Amino acid sequence: MTYLAWDPVFYAVAIPAVIFAGVSKAGFGSGAAFASATALALVVDPGLALGIMLPLLMLIDVASLKPYWRKWSGRDVRLLIYGGLPGIAVGAALYSVASADLIRLLIGGVSVGFVLWQVSLARGWIRIAQQRLPDWAGVVFGTVGGFTTFVSHAGGPPVAMFLLTRGLTKTQYQASTVLLFWVLNIVKFVPYAYLGMFTAQTFMANLVLAPFALIGTWLGVRAHQIVPERLFFAITYILLLITGGKLIWDGLT
Secondary structure, three states: OOOHHHOHHHHHHHHHHHHHHHHHHHHOOOOOOOHHHHHHOOOOOHHHHHHHHHHHHHHHHHHHHHHHOOOOOHHHHHHHHHHHHHHHHHHHHHHOOOOHHHHHHHHHHHHHHHHHHHHHHHHOOOOOOOOOOOHHHHHHHHHHHHHHHHHHOOOHHHHHHHHOOOOOOHHHHHHHHHHHHHHHHHHHHHHHHHOOOOOHHHHHHHHHHHHHHHHHHHHHHHHHHHOOHHHHHHHHHHHHHHHHHHHHHHHHO
């Protein structure tokens, strides 16, 4: 593999992907930020892609905390964390025995599955309960989110399925996801390090990409108020279908 510090193809994908992650996490509830890791996994080993993205996501988390400080729903975040911790443990156990192709299939499957789920909701093929989900459901969805955030940085969708029934305002919802993934990403850092997902290459890539993560965060906070969510997610779905489908193909072949 070409050393990342000198690979223009890698940075041609990584720079817009990292900016996109900042915009998504800081402005649109983190639900689509995992598209960045999906895109990176097309040009580098999937484990390397996850290792590159985690410190950048943590940087975005920290930069996003201030504008949303104390605007979250603390009870809902605690429930999701209770479930997220064992979910991360399950993800770490699976990753320790999984091949690179299985990780590609997992990332690609989550990506395509997310789009199919959203389309099914929009068409009315699937209906989410309109009433407020009970507290125990937060632990269940948190467990799923903890697992998916470990294997593909895709904890946003299952978390959203719970939070969207809890009667939160747009800003409460956004602030809750910022706080939640700030905590879960800190927890993920330890098993990621233990599993060897951080290398000299990921460190050098992080140094180059960190400013773009901050640019994306700045854009996301502002886009939260002015960019139509429908347009943002339409672009995201197209990106996820293309990149996720390619990863599934690569994992199978």
